[in-house]
Amino acid sequence: MLAFVNGPTIGRVTAETTHPSTEPAAAERPRKRQARGERRIAQLLDAAGHVFAESGYAATTTNAIAARAGVSPGSLYQYFPNKDAIAAALAEFYADSLDELLAPFAALDPAAVSLEAALGASLGPIVRFHRDNPACLALFIGGNAPGHVMDLQAPLMARTHARIEALLALYAPELPAARLETGAAVTLAAYKGVLPLLVEAEEERVPALTQELGDLLLGYFDRLLRP
Amino acid sequence: MLAFVNGPTIGRVTAETTHPSTEPAAAERPRKRQARGERRIAQLLDAAGHVFAESGYAATTTNAIAARAGVSPGSLYQYFPNKDAIAAALAEFYADSLDELLAPFAALDPAAVSLEAALGASLGPIVRFHRDNPACLALFIGGNAPGHVMDLQAPLMARTHARIEALLALYAPELPAARLETGAAVTLAAYKGVLPLLVEAEEERVPALTQELGDLLLGYFDRLLRP
Amino acid sequence: MLAFVNGPTIGRVTAETTHPSTEPAAAERPRKRQARGERRIAQLLDAAGHVFAESGYAATTTNAIAARAGVSPGSLYQYFPNKDAIAAALAEFYADSLDELLAPFAALDPAAVSLEAALGASLGPIVRFHRDNPACLALFIGGNAPGHVMDLQAPLMARTHARIEALLALYAPELPAARLETGAAVTLAAYKGVLPLLVEAEEERVPALTQELGDLLLGYFDRLLRP
Amino acid sequence: MLAFVNGPTIGRVTAETTHPSTEPAAAERPRKRQARGERRIAQLLDAAGHVFAESGYAATTTNAIAARAGVSPGSLYQYFPNKDAIAAALAEFYADSLDELLAPFAALDPAAVSLEAALGASLGPIVRFHRDNPACLALFIGGNAPGHVMDLQAPLMARTHARIEALLALYAPELPAARLETGAAVTLAAYKGVLPLLVEAEEERVPALTQELGDLLLGYFDRLLRP
DNA sequence: GATGAATGAGGATTCATTCAT
DNA sequence: TATGAATGAATCCTCATTCAT
Numbered sequence: 001m002l003a004f005v006n007g008p009t010i011g012r013v014t015a016e017t018t019h020p021s022t023e024p025a026a027a028e029r030p031r032k033r034q035a036r037g038e039r040r041i042a043q044l045l046d047a048a049g050h051v052f053a054e055s056g057y058a059a060t061t062t063n064a065i066a067a068r069a070g071v072s073p074g075s076l077y078q079y080f081p082n083k084d085a086i087a088a089a090l091a092e093f094y095a096d097s098l099d100e101l102l103a104p105f106a107a108l109d110p111a112a113v114s115l116e117a118a119l120g121a122s123l124g125p126i127v128r129f130h131r132d133n134p135a136c137l138a139l140f141i142g143g144n145a146p147g148h149v150m151d152l153q154a155p156l157m158a159r160t161h162a163r164i165e166a167l168l169a170l171y172a173p174e175l176p177a178a179r180l181e182t183g184a185a186v187t188l189a190a191y192k193g194v195l196p197l198l199v200e201a202e203e204e205r206v207p208a209l210t211q212e213l214g215d216l217l218l219g220y221f222d223r224l225l226r227p
Numbered sequence: 228m229l230a231f232v233n234g235p236t237i238g239r240v241t242a243e244t245t246h247p248s249t250e251p252a253a254a255e256r257p258r259k260r261q262a263r264g265e266r267r268i269a270q271l272l273d274a275a276g277h278v279f280a281e282s283g284y285a286a287t288t289t290n291a292i293a294a295r296a297g298v299s300p301g302s303l304y305q306y307f308p309n310k311d312a313i314a315a316a317l318a319e320f321y322a323d324s325l326d327e328l329l330a331p332f333a334a335l336d337p338a339a340v341s342l343e344a345a346l347g348a349s350l351g352p353i354v355r356f357h358r359d360n361p362a363c364l365a366l367f368i369g370g371n372a373p374g375h376v377m378d379l380q381a382p383l384m385a386r387t388h389a390r391i392e393a394l395l396a397l398y399a400p401e402l403p404a405a406r407l408e409t410g411a412a413v414t415l416a417a418y419k420g421v422l423p424l425l426v427e428a429e430e431e432r433v434p435a436l437t438q439e440l441g442d443l444l445l446g447y448f449d450r451l452l453r454p
Numbered sequence: 455m456l457a458f459v460n461g462p463t464i465g466r467v468t469a470e471t472t473h474p475s476t477e478p479a480a481a482e483r484p485r486k487r488q489a490r491g492e493r494r495i496a497q498l499l500d501a502a503g504h505v506f507a508e509s510g511y512a513a514t515t516t517n518a519i520a521a522r523a524g525v526s527p528g529s530l531y532q533y534f535p536n537k538d539a540i541a542a543a544l545a546e547f548y549a550d551s552l553d554e555l556l557a558p559f560a561a562l563d564p565a566a567v568s569l570e571a572a573l574g575a576s577l578g579p580i581v582r583f584h585r586d587n588p589a590c591l592a593l594f595i596g597g598n599a600p601g602h603v604m605d606l607q608a609p610l611m612a613r614t615h616a617r618i619e620a621l622l623a624l625y626a627p628e629l630p631a632a633r634l635e636t637g638a639a640v641t642l643a644a645y646k647g648v649l650p651l652l653v654e655a656e657e658e659r660v661p662a663l664t665q666e667l668g669d670l671l672l673g674y675f676d677r678l679l680r681p
Numbered sequence: 682m683l684a685f686v687n688g689p690t691i692g693r694v695t696a697e698t699t700h701p702s703t704e705p706a707a708a709e710r711p712r713k714r715q716a717r718g719e720r721r722i723a724q725l726l727d728a729a730g731h732v733f734a735e736s737g738y739a740a741t742t743t744n745a746i747a748a749r750a751g752v753s754p755g756s757l758y759q760y761f762p763n764k765d766a767i768a769a770a771l772a773e774f775y776a777d778s779l780d781e782l783l784a785p786f787a788a789l790d791p792a793a794v795s796l797e798a799a800l801g802a803s804l805g806p807i808v809r810f811h812r813d814n815p816a817c818l819a820l821f822i823g824g825n826a827p828g829h830v831m832d833l834q835a836p837l838m839a840r841t842h843a844r845i846e847a848l849l850a851l852y853a854p855e856l857p858a859a860r861l862e863t864g865a866a867v868t869l870a871a872y873k874g875v876l877p878l879l880v881e882a883e884e885e886r887v888p889a890l891t892q893e894l895g896d897l898l899l900g901y902f903d904r905l906l907r908p
Numbered sequence: 909g910a911t912g913a914a915t916g917a918g919g920a921t922t923c924a925t926t927c928a929t
Numbered sequence: 930t931a932t933g934a935a936t937g938a939a940t941c942c943t944c945a946t947t948c949a950t
Contacts, residue, residue, distance in 0.1 A: 036909095058285030061944060072911045077946065141368070186421055186439045193420015194413055212413045219446025263934080288919060299936045304921065490930095512739030516924060526932045531925065595822070640875055640893045647874015648867055666867050673900025717913080743941060753915045758942065 041079050043069045045093055048086050049135035056138060057087060087139055087152050094136040095156045101125055102163060108170065115171045115221060119214050127198050127210050134199055141192060161188050172225045183224045187217060268306050270296045272320060275313045276362035283365060284314060314366055314379050321363040322383045328352055329390060335397065342398045342448060346441050354425045354437050361426050368419060388415050399452045410451045414444060495533050497523045499547055502540045503589035510592060511541060541593055541606050548590040549610045555579055556617060562624065569625045569675060573668050581652050581664050588653055595646060615642050626679045637678045641671060722760050724750045726774060729767045730816035737819060738768060768820055768833050775817040776837045782806055783844060789851065796852045796902060800895050808879045808891050815880050822873060842869050853906045864905045868898060 047069035051060045062083050066076040080086045105122045113121075130137055140156055165184035168175065175183070194213050201209055274296035278287045289310050293303040307313045332349045340348075357364055367383055392411035395402065402410070421440050428436055501523035505514045516537050520530040534540045559576045567575075584591055594610055619638035622629065629637070648667050655663055728750035732741045743764050747757040761767045786803045794802075811818055821837055846865035849856065856864070875894050882890050 056285075058283075062946080063944070073945090074911055074913095074947080075909080078909070083945065182435070182439060185424060186436070186443055189421040189424050190417040190443055191420070193418070194416040197412060197416050208409070209413075212409060215450040216413055216417055216443070216447045219448075219450045220443045221446075222449070223442040223446045267934085289921080290919070300920085301922080301937065302935055305934065308921095310920070510739075512737075515922085527925080528927080528932055528934095529930080532930070537924065636889070636893060639878060640890075640897055643875040643878045644871040644897055645874070647872070648870040651866060651870050662863070663867075666863060669904040670867060670871055670897070670901045673902075673904045674897045675900075676903070677896040677900045721913085742939085744939095754942075755916065755944080756914055759913065762942095764941075 037079070040069075040071070040075070041089070043071070044076060044079060044086065045090050048090050049133060052087070052090070052138045053135040062086070084152070090135065091139050091152045091156050094133060094139070095159050097133075098126070098129065098156075099159060101129055106163070106166070110170050115167075116214075116218055118167065118171075119217060123210050123214055127195075127206060127213075130195055130199050131206070137195055137199055141196065157188065160191075161185065164188055164191075168221070168224070171221075175225070179224070183220075187220060190216060190220065264306070267296075267298070267302070268316070270298070271303055271306060271313065272317050275317055276360060279314070279317070279365045280361040289313070311379070317362060318366050318379045318383050321360060321366070322386050324360075325353075325356065325383075326386065328356055333390070333393070337397050342394075343441075343445055345394065345398075346444060350437050350441055354422070354433060354440075357422055357426050358433070364422055364426055368423065384415070388412065391415055391418075395448075395451070398448075402452070406451070410447075414447060417443060417447065491533065494523075494525070494529070495543070497525070498530060498533060498540065499544050502544055503587060506541070506544070506592045507589040516540075538606070544589065545593050545606045545610050548587060548593070549613050551587075552580070552583065552610075553613060555583055560617075560620070564624050569621075570668075570672055572621065572625075573671060577664050577668055581649075581660060581667075584649055584653050585660070591649055591653055595650065611642065614645075615639065618642055618645075622675075622678070625675075629679070633678070637674075641674060644670060644674065718760070721750075721752070721756070722770070724752070725757055725760060725767065726771050729771055730814060733768070733771070733819045734816040743767075765833070771816060772820050772833045772837050775814060775820070776840050778814075779807070779810065779837075780840065782810055787844075787847070791851050796848075797895075797899055799848065799852075800898060804891050804895055808876070808887060808894075811876055811880050812887070818876055818880055822877065838869070841872075842866065845869055845872075849902075849905070852902075856906070860905070864901075868901060871897060871901065 044065065048060070048065045051064050051068055055064070060083075062076055063073050065086065066073045069076070076086075080089065102122060102125075105118060108118055136156075139152055141153075161184050164187050165180055168180055168183055168187075172180075191213070194216060198206060198209050198213065271292065275287070275292045278291050278295055282291070287310075289303055290300050292313065293300045296303070303313075307316065329349060329352075332345060335345055363383075366379055388411050391414050392407055395407055395410055395414075399407075418440070421443060425433060425436050425440065498519065502514070502519045505518050505522055509518070514537075516530055517527050519540065520527045523530070530540075534543065556576060556579075559572060562572055590610075594607055615638050618641050619634055622634055622637055622641075626634075645667070648670060652660060652663050652667065725746065729741070729746045732745050732749055736745070741764075743757055744754050746767065747754045750757070757767075761770065783803060783806075786799060789799055817837075820833055842865050845868050846861055849861055849864055849868075853861075872894070875897060879887060879890050879894065
């Protein structure tokens with residue numbers, strides 16, 4: 001799990017951050033510290049992802065996260081002021097990962113690529129991402145607790161909403177802003193609803209279900225964009 | 228909230244139970260007791276609905292439910308063995324209410340009523356129900372905790388899934404069973420995803436959003452039923 | 455169980471109490487009430503005996519006693535001010551029953567009946583009594599809770615102690631009072647310790663174990679009375 | 682109280698564990714931690730001993746134990762999963778202490794030491810132990826609750842039974858196994874019954890009562906071993 | 909920085925007892 | 930008097946967070 005933490009994403013990020021070793025030696029110490037700190041944070045977020053995905057936000061204990069990360073509870077609190085902050089950081093990380101993942105679809109030429117094609121191309125990676133990082137949905141959909149979880153989702157939601165709205169604006173520039181907003185909200189909500197199906201499905205059913213999700217969204221767009 | 232508890236449903240049930248007042252006095256006592264017991268249960272479920280909706284399942288305390296119901300914690304445990312049982316009873320009640328609410332749509336003549344019309348007619352009441360009983364979604368969507376919440380949803384989900392599948396079968400009898408199943412699952416998931424939007428929306432936006440939900444589902448059906 | 459409640463003892467006692475019907479009619483009503491009350495009390499004590507024997511004093515709930523007696527908890531409190539009072543009444547009843555049971559052995563002629571014969575004759579009925587009324591030991595031995603249980607035992611213990619002391623005095627009139635007292639205390643303690651063995655044993659082992667108990671006590675008496 | 686915790690037993694154990702201070706520093710940390718943990722456990726068991734002895738098992742609350750030990754309830758649960766586990770650990774500790782205490786009497790030469798002498802020598806320390814650790818009897822005799830207390834006693838009882846049986850076998854090798862078993866059971870029961878007398882007695886009466894207990898057991902053995 | 913023991917407020921649940929009917 | 934629902938203090942146990950080492 002958290003393929004993006006241990007895999008390309010974090011790897012790449014850390015690499016880039018650590019890379020320029022031509023700087024003055026005076027900065028070496030802090031860099032190392034910082035690097036170690038970031039590794040710790042990555043460890044903790046990775047562990048948190050596992051535990052959140054397995055037990056849900058509410059049932060997850062900070063001790064469980066620390067234990068899974070192989071550190072003491074005290075260390076966890078060196079990096080995060082409280083449980084919510086862990087979830088927030090994780091959500092932030094997921095949001096960043098998705099931004100990066102979907103960057104190629106941010107600026108399409110609507111004349112060259114149909115909406116159908118755009119969706120078809122982006123849905124696959126999105127689904128894969130969520131299957132690899134089930135905690136993302138666990139937080140994304142999460143509980144409806146009053147204070148924190150809802151708020152955690154906010155940034156993730158906002159960015160996804162913006163992405164969808166931009167996509168719609170691209171393919172239906174004439175649509176009034178209000179409809180665009182509503183359309184994006186409904187699309188996001190439906191997508192949020194269907195993703196768990198994809199995440200929990202057997203691997204072999206994934207392509208068919210992805211297709212189905214595409215149909216759902218495209219069917220809606222048909223009607224949304226219909227004059 | 229829990230309009231159906233204080234409103235038609237429970238009211239009707241109690242009415243019927245209490246009605247034949249010409250019976251011997253011997254039966255009066257148990258009746259009264261039972262009536263009081265059912266009132267208490269309704270009180271508690273109503274209170275639970277409020278608190279679950281406000282705080283989510285995990286953050287809800289049994290003491291809070293009892294306090295909201297105006298009874299002592301001990302009384303709550305006279306009627307429910309534990310917190311889960313309250314949620315389960317509430318879920319059951321919601322499932323029953325929805326069954327009752329949607330009974331008229333169970334046997335439509337597809338020749339006389341279009342799918343569009345059927346959806347248009349049923350979506351309104353459904354949306355109203357969820358706006359009146361926000362805890363239904365709080366449980367329906369709930370967390371992803373391993374043991375209980377997921378299980379609570381099961382009956383509610385199963386019945387809704389069956390309803391959708393039946394509707395689809397009615398309007399697309401030629402669809403293979405597997406596609407029917409998938410279609411119902413996706414529809415349910417999307418509907419589950421969008422409902423929170425409807426529940427949290429300002430009253431004035433409800434009709435437009437309901438329309439939008441209808442479009443979403445119809446758009447999907449278009450593609451699902453397309454040859 | 456509580457053979458003496460439903461059997462001869464209570465029957466006889468109530469009979470005697472209720473017997474003299476030659477009194478004025480004005481007293482009839484209260485008598486009836488009192489009779490009903492005593493039946494209730496007997497019901498409750500019987501139930502308490504069962505439950506104490508099964509679950510021990512501490513784990514026994516007043517509701518369980520009431521339920522077993524087939525009455526409401528409120529009714530129980532009409533007859534007993536609290537849980538301890540039930541145990542106390544039960545202990546009292548057991549003490550009375552044992553008094554009655556052992557009355558024949560109160561005034562023996564030491565010249566005619568040897569100590570060995572006296573013990574041999576009385577141990578059997580005592581063992582039978584405890585096997586029939588296991589709650590007696592449950593209270594008699596009971597816990598070592600600070601306030602109540604120890605106190606409950608007091609009367610039962612005192613009477614049994616007195617009986618043993620009297621027996622010893624009968625067969626060893628020359629023994630100084632202090633030794634008599636100590637001897638009775640040790641005998642009582644040993645007997646209290648061994649009885650549970652007898653109560654829990656299979657029926658077929660009872661005679662042998664009774665014999666063993668006799669040997670224990672006689673062996674001690676041998677040394678106690680030795681010059 | 683718990684003289685053996687603060688006294689020879691635990692003291693000796695810790696001493697041995699801590700002794701070889703020539704080891705590498707790497708092992709120092711865990712040692713210290715372990716030492717602190719064991720001290721905490723000893724503190725808690727000591728406190729539990731006090732409270733069990735004062736209030737009995739059932740009436741003892743975990744918070745009372747924690748308070749008596751000067752720690753928070755949470756700390757108690759760091760070392761023991763629940764109340765029963767505390768009692769079990771205490772029982773285990775008592776059983777071990779008694780084993781250690783009575784080890785010298787495990788292998789006597791019956792030709793050199795009479796049964797009377799063996800008993801006379803071992804009874805004193807046993808009595809002292811129980812006077813110093815009254816909670817041992819509180820657990821040993823305990824209630825008759827169905828699930829836990831009876832089970833707690835089991836190991837303590839089993840070991841004591843075995844000790845008695847071995848002693849009898851030593852001095853009466855020709856006794857059939859069944860009689861040996863019964864004899865040990867009766868001896869144990871009687872001893873269990875009389876010990877509370879010794880524990881609650883004034884210090885000055887202890888020698889006389891110990892003598893009396895010896896007489897009781899020896900008197901029984903006389904008859905048991907008689908041909 | 910790291911550790912993990914310690915904290916203590918808080919939550920689910922029980923049960924002796926009361927009281928309206 | 931009987932009923933049994935209602936009470937609420939008390940219990941066991943958890944876990945987010947802190948702090949001495």
